[in-house]
Amino acid sequence: MTYLPQEIIRRKRDGATLTAPEIAFMVEGLTAGTVTEGQVAAFAMATFFRGMAIEERVALTLAMRDSGTVLDWSDLNGPALDKHSTGGIGDTVSLMLAPAIAACGGYVPMISGRGLGHTGGTLDKLDSVKGYQTQPDNALFRKVVRQMGCAVIGQTADLAPADKRFYGIRDVTGTVESIDLITASILSKKLAAGLHGLVLDVKTGTGAFMATLDASRALADSLVKVANGAGLPTVGVITDMNEPLGTAAGNAVEVQLAVDFLTGKRIDPRMWDVTVALSAEMLVLGKLQPDYASAKAAIETAFTSGKAAEIFGRMVAALGGPADFVEKADSYLDRPAIVRPIHAETSGTITAIDTRAIGVAVVAMGGGRVRAADPIDHAVGFTTLAGLGETVDASRPLGVVYARTEAQAEAAAVALRQAYALGSSPVRGPAVIERVTG
Known part of the structure; x- marks a missing residue:
């Protein structure tokens, strides 16, 4: 017709x-x-x-999926699983989750994106690893997934090409903030990846695109219903972004934080909670564990045994990075000339954080893009960021800035101080808020 x-x-x-x-x-x-x-x-x-009604969203998602190549992982010895985050600050979960799932018998062909607005992108983080190929050809991608159990790469031109063109038009016509179109955009790429199960990490709070819990629930509900309606078993998890998830924000500094997590050198409790929760959901979806409690125990063992760290190191090497990256990450990651603490102007307890403002401060230093063609400075950012409920004083700074110039460092210090509110009665909710099944 x-x-x-x-x-x-x-x-x-x-x-x-x-x-x-x-x-x-x-x-x-x-x-x-x-x-x-x-x-x-x-x-x-x-x-x-x-x-759009749910059936329209499903039809749009499937049509966009079918606009290009759809991968087939039927030759693997286990399920192809993935997770998607709607974007936050200090969120390095993908770098730990992928090898942990591989350590538990799953396969993670993770096709990730670059930074969007104030949020960091997994690919920008991995680009800080010298030699790592974020855009390998399909043969290498499949080889690494098959042999290592996971590969984290970027979207290729032949996966859901309609989405790229559609998004470009939406971006300049004021139609990005549509749950219907966001749903199809996210899921068309995930369906094109040929997955057997998907977990969605939908952020809420001051650092999220959906700042209110009601808006985050609406997006999570749409994503889960459409994904399942399109034949992809999916669960959503709403997580808190009223403060940075980890204590670092930037590219190289977040990769270092991920390595510290994997090796047990430093594990931020909220990062642990979110990573374990999402990973456990994936193992249950992939039928690798019978229930959430068993899956949680298996993931925790993958981390504490060192197996996840070992697989991460092998994945980095297989995709062109240093063979000893996990052991010597600090020597491979770029560090700028200026590294100094930023203290609050007065002592006090942190009662609120404008998390988005921290992400914007990283972008302003060159750690993100103002325009799509802008280069990224992978070295700049913040570390040891204070969280809600912490007391800051002369010995405990708000964070440590990594900057190229004095002017950058001064501007970042002003931005970081403005992002924090001090008082006496902090309210801190759980990192994992609720599960969404649609």
């Missing part, structure tokens, strides 16, 4: 529920260029205001 783009746009504008063939027609036209950018923008705006 032949459709007219303008008629599909009109129907959505007027609040109609589109059919799967109508949605597929728009996505195919988007990919082939037979539907104009103006028409795609109008479709996005109509969707933004009118919304």
Whole structure:
């Protein structure tokens, strides 16, 4: 059947529920260029205001998945599993989770993204590891997943290409903040990765894209329902981002924090809670463990035995990084000239943190992008960030800045002080808030 783009746009504008063939027609036209950018923008705006039913979201997700290559992992000896985070500050969970799942018999072909806005990207972090290939060819990607059990890489051009074009149009037309379109964007890439199970880490709080719990629940519910409706077993977990998840924010400094976690040198309690919770959910989804308690115990053993650290080191080497990276990470990661503590102007207990502002401060130093083509300075950032409920004084700083210049360090100090509120009655909730099954 032949459709007219303008008629599909009109129907959505007027609040109609589109059919799967109508949605597929728009996505195919988007990919082939037979539907104009103006028409795609109008479709996005109509969707933004009118919304989509769950069946429409499923149809859009599947059509975008099918716009390119869909990977097949049926040759593996276990399930292909993954997790996706909606983005936060100090969140290095992927770097620990992937090898831990591999240590428990799963396979993690993790296709990650770069930084978005104030949030850090897993690929930008891994780019701070000299030699590591974040864009390997498909043959190397499959080889590393098969042999090491995990590989963390970037999205290739042939995976869900409709999403890349659609997002570019949404980005310049004010239609990014649509749960319907966010859902399809995230899940089309995950479905194209050929997964057998997915866990979604949906952040909430001052450092999250969804700042309120209600908004985070709505997004998590949409993601879980659409993923399961598209045939991918999925569970969501809402986690707290009212403070940085780990005590470092930046690229190289977060990689060092991940290595310290894996080797047991330093484990931030909230990072542990989130990493173990997400990993345990993955093991249950993949039928590698019968229940959550057994899965949690298996993940904890993967870390405490050193097996996860060993697999991480082998993965880094297999993708071009140093063979002894885990043992000598500090000598391979770039460190800037200026490293100094930032103290609060007065002593006190931390009662609130503008977590987003910390991420923005890292971006301002060059640790993130203002424009898509901007280079990243992987060395800049913060370490030993104080958390909610901690007392800061002359001996305990708010954090330590890693900067290239005095001007950078001074600006970062101002931003960090402004991000923290001091008082006497802190409120700190759990790192893992709730589970969402849809």
